[in-house]
Amino acid sequence: MVELSGVRAMTDAATSADGSIRFRDVGINFTPKQRGEWVLRHLDLEIGDNEFFVIVGPSGCGKSTLLRVLAGIAKPTEGFAQTSRGVVHGPGPDRAMVFQSVDTPLMEWLNVRRNVEYGLRMQRVPRSVRAATVDQYLRKVGLHRAASKYPHQLSGGMKQRVQIARVLASNPSVLLMDEPFAALDAQTRRLLQRELVSLWQDEPRTVIYVTHDIREAVLLGTKVAVMTAPPQSTIRTTYEIAMPYPRDEFAPEFVDLASKVEADIEEEVSKLWAGDGFESQSRS
Numbered sequence: 144m145v146e147l148s149g150v151r152a153m154t155d156a157a158t159s160a161d162g163s164i165r166f167r168d169v170g171i172n173f174t175p176k177q178r179g180e181w182v183l184r185h186l187d188l189e190i191g192d193n194e195f196f197v198i199v200g201p202s203g204c205g206k207s208t209l210l211r212v213l214a215g216i217a218k219p220t221e222g223f224a225q226t227s228r229g230v231v232h233g234p235g236p237d238r239a240m241v242f243q244s245v246d247t248p249l250m251e252w253l254n255v256r257r258n259v260e261y262g263l264r265m266q267r268v269p270r271s272v273r274a275a276t277v278d279q280y281l282r283k284v285g286l287h288r289a290a291s292k293y294p295h296q297l298s299g300g301m302k303q304r305v306q307i308a309r310v311l312a313s314n315p316s317v318l319l320m321d322e323p324f325a326a327l328d329a330q331t332r333r334l335l336q337r338e339l340v341s342l343w344q345d346e347p348r349t350v351i352y353v354t355h356d357i358r359e360a361v362l363l364g365t366k367v368a369v370m371t372a373p374p375q376s377t378i379r380t381t382y383e384i385a386m387p388y389p390r391d392e393f394a395p396e397f398v399d400l401a402s403k404v405e406a407d408i409e410e411e412v413s414k415l416w417a418g419d420g421f422e423s424q425s426r427s
């Protein structure tokens with residue numbers, strides 16, 4: 144799987160690699176031969192290097208599918224996704240995925256250290272380099288004292304930290320995050336949100352982050368894109384967020400932007416209920 148490949152110590156070039164992304168005229172139809180629905184259609188998007196790009200939108204509009212296209216695990220029916228290495232044809236060490244905590248792909252039979260180390264072992268990184276890299280990332284996510292614990296002994300938040308340490312140790316230039324903190328309690332989620340921003344500021348890289356939580360989107364992103372209702376979803380609006388971190392969610396600027404994003408989503412959801420999206424597809 145993509146999140147395990149790549150090696151920080153051996154490929155420091157990866158962080159200096161350009162993490163800019165481009166989606167061009169992307170369309171996804173999972174059943175084109177049966178004249179199935181287009182989930183995404185004519186989607187164009189550019190994401191700059193080291194951007195913290197958050198994607199929100201109505202349920203089922205294709206946010207996860209868009210991440211999967213970039214991860215190289217879903218093939219677009221039309222158009223393409225492109226990184227600085229070229230058009231995406233499959234998974235690659237430059238792109239790593241962090242999943243929801245309930246879907247965390249940790250290996251239950253390996254302790255925390257071994258889980259974080261696993262990708263580096265697969266890449267045949269020398270033992271001493273591996274040990275130093277794993278130590279570095281366990282410290283960064285505050286898990287150095289839990290290195291010998293097994294996944295069943297960890298809380299949901301700790302499991303997410305292991306997942307984050309594992310992907311960061313592989314040093315991808317693009318980090319894809321699909322609602323990574325959605326299943327966690329509010330307090331843990333806040334803590335991990337703060338930690339994630341600080342890890343990203345410490346080692347800037349492009350992050351593409353999908354969430355349903357508008358507050359989280361405005362708290363984390365340098366940009367927030369709102370998608371249109373399905374089917375044939377695309378990008379409706381992208382907001383640039385210039386507020387410095389850590390952000391004050393009660394600041395007028397924060398509240399104002401969160402209300403705009405919320406109004407956009409509500410309008411898209413109402414189209415969904417009114418059936419506009421489906422009508423527009425049958426007209427095309």
Ligand SMILES: Nc1ncnc2c1ncn2[C@@H]1O[C@H](COP(=O)(O)OP(=O)(O)OP(=O)(O)O)[C@@H](O)[C@H]1O
Pocket residue numbers: 173182200201202203204205206207208209
């Ligand atoms: N492999 C697949 N085969 C067929 N349909 C799929 C597949 N993957 C996703 N879909 C459909 O594509 C649509 C978009 O799914 P996706 O999970 O990308 O949306 P989403 O915006 O992330 O949804 P949510 O916000 O509810 O998590 C849904 O209708 C889903 O059923």
